[in-house]
Amino acid sequence: MRQVVIVGGGASGMMAAIMAARExxxxxxxxxxxxxGKKILMTGNGRCNMTNTALPLSAGYPHEKQNFLERCFLQFDAHDTIRFFEELGMMTKKRGTLVYPITDYASTVREMLLMELKKEKVKIKCAEKVVAIEKKKSSWIIKTKGWQYEADSVIxxxxxxxxxxxxxxxxxxxxARSLGLKVKKPLPALVPLKCRETMxxxxxxxxxxxxxxxxxxxxxxxxxxxxxxxxEYGISGIVVFQVSANAVRALEQKxxxxxWIDLCPFVAKEEILQFxxxxxxxxxKKTAEEVLLGIFPKKMVLGLLKERKWNKSSPAKEYSQEEWSLFFENCKNKKLTVTGTKSFENAQICCGGVELFEVSxxxxxxxRHKGLYLAGELLDIDGICGGYNLQWAWTSGYLCGIHAAKGK
Ligand SMILES: Cc1cc2nc3c(=O)[nH]c(=O)nc-3n(C[C@H](O)[C@H](O)[C@H](O)COP(=O)(O)OP(=O)(O)OC[C@H]3O[C@@H](n4cnc5c(N)ncnc54)[C@H](O)[C@@H]3O)c2cc1C
Structure with a gap:
């Protein structure tokens, strides 16, 4: 019986364990x-957006990684994820193409995995930090603070x-570095952005x-x-997270x-002016503040007027059509200068990690090393919001588990 040791019991590690045991x-x-599985509990605001059925799946990841990913998704994609969890007994539901457990509780996903790990008799050793991994002639030694484990394959x-x-x-x-693997500098992604403007x-x-x-x-x-x-520091929300990976890579390269933000995307400037x-x-007699209150939230109205140094109590008619036109031009094209991101603590994922050329x-x-496999976010794969990062954890866990158990 092949011995497989998995370093890390997150989404990818648990999936890898189930598949290796099944093999x-x-x-x-x-x-x-x-x-x-602690991180799973935080996902999707506690609801776990576990995958995404939009096609092609690889479009949720950086362009240059899509070929690599397509080879992996051919083996295990979003539909396989849904099937996998349904076979464990969990019903799923969709919001558009985003998939969630039917309970809307991320804990359900974790419970399903724990149940299956138990059924497959996977040994789980918690409070065991791996501090070193050494390659022997035909096996691996995995060292924790107080113990060491031997394995045929390590994930x-x-x-x-x-x-x-x-x-x-x-x-x-x-x-990974201690084993000679190249690691691209990890940067926080799916993260709020810091901006210079006092707005x-x-x-x-x-x-x-x-x-x-x-x-x-x-x-x-x-x-x-x-x-x-x-x-106070800038901007946040899913719409910001979606651009954050590109922003952080650009900032890193100085x-x-x-x-650029359009504050009223539903209507053209001309329509607002007519209104x-x-x-x-x-x-x-309506004041500048009063005519804007039906278009923007009050705090924003006050901020916009202050920014343009307009008197909120002046009658709106005191400002010319041209001035109003400029006012709304600015609302539809607000520029923010991105100066940085919030820290890793506030990030959902990292971009960067072990370079993809290190694995087949x-x-x-x-x-470099036969019998060593890499799964999940440790690799240099980052998806956008929408279930893509967990899908990568499921796919990579599946692949590592199957191949580590077979030793090929
Ligand atoms: C707030 C938040 C919300 C998110 N929401 C979503 C979402 O809705 N959909 C989505 O697709 N993605 C989401 N993500 C991203 C997703 O959770 C991760 O991409 C995914 O969990 C990564 O899985 P992983 O197995 O690679 O790593 P992790 O889940 O981080 O697991 C790694 C495990 O390894 C353990 N470990 C690390 N080092 C050692 C060591 N030396 N020895 C022993 N153990 C070790 C850690 O303790 C951890 O348990 C979210 C992330 C966050 C933070």
Whole structure:
């Protein structure tokens, strides 16, 4: 019976363990926290957006990684994920193409995995931090603080540096480096962005539906639409997370990184101006503040007027059509200069990690070391929001588990 040791009991590690055990291996998970699957509980705001059925699946990841990913998804894709969990007894539901457990509780996903790990007699050792991995002639020695384990195959599934409170403290990168593997500098992604403009403080606390464009060195590279949250330091929300990976890579290369925001994406500027004219005609005494209150939230109205140095109590009619036109031009094209991101603690994932050329697709076995496999976020794969990061954890866990158990 082949001995498989898995370093890390997150989404990818648990999936790998189940698959390796199903293939007949004796499997041990070494997990440094007091329990496995902690990060799963935080996913999707506690609901776990576990995958995405949009086609092609690889479109949810950076362009240059799509070929690699397609080879992996051919073996295990979003539909396989849904089937896998349904076979464990969990019903799923969809919001558009986003898939969730029917309970809307991320804990259900974790419970299903725990049940299956038990059924497959996987040994789970918690509070066991792996500190070193050594290659012997035809086996591996995995060292924790107080013990050492021997295995025919090792699966490194120790996650990234994002949300370290769940256990992914970046130690997996060190283990990979100690084995000679190249690691691309990890950067926080799916993370709020810090911006220079004081407008953010004026708007802090407001949530608005916006259209957002990311420009790098003056060139538009990504467009998104959705709810944005204004904060003291900058901007947050899923619409921001979606552009954050591109933003963080640009910032790392010291490129000019800007976000352009349309605060009223549902209507054209001309339409707003006509509407405003009607409001003013209906009640000539209305102030600048009063005519805007039906278009933007109050805090935003006050911030916008202050920014343009307009008197909120002046009659709206005192400002010319041209001035109003400029006012709304600015609302539809608000520029924010991105100066940085929030920390790894506030990030959902990392971009960067063990370079993809270090592993063969689709086995995910190390090209340098036979019997070493890499799964999950530890590898240099980052998806957008929408279930893509967990899908990568399921797919890579599946592949590592199957191949580690077979030893090929
Ligand atoms: C707040 C939040 C919300 C998210 N929401 C979603 C979502 O809805 N959909 C989605 O697709 N993705 C989501 N993600 C991302 C997703 O959770 C991760 O991409 C995924 O869990 C990564 O799985 P993993 O197995 O690679 O790593 P992890 O789940 O981080 O697991 C790694 C495990 O390895 C252990 N470990 C690390 N080093 C060692 C060591 N030296 N020795 C022993 N054990 C070690 C850690 O303790 C941890 O348990 C979210 C992430 C966060 C933080």
């Amino acid at each position: 007949g291996a004796f499997v041990t998970i070494l997990e440094q926290k007091e329990s496995v 490194l599934a120790s996650g990234s540096k994002a949300a370290a409170q769940t256990g992914s403290d970046g130690s997996g990168y060190e283990l 953010c403080q004026a708007f802090a606390g407001i949530r608005t539906y916006v259209r957002l464009r990311l420009a790098i060195d003056g060139k538009e590279v990504q467009k998104e639409e959705g709810e944005l949250q204004w904060t 490129k000019k990184t800007e976000v 405003l004219k009607k409001t003013m005609d209906f009640d000539e 697709a689709p086995t995910l076995e190390s090209r």
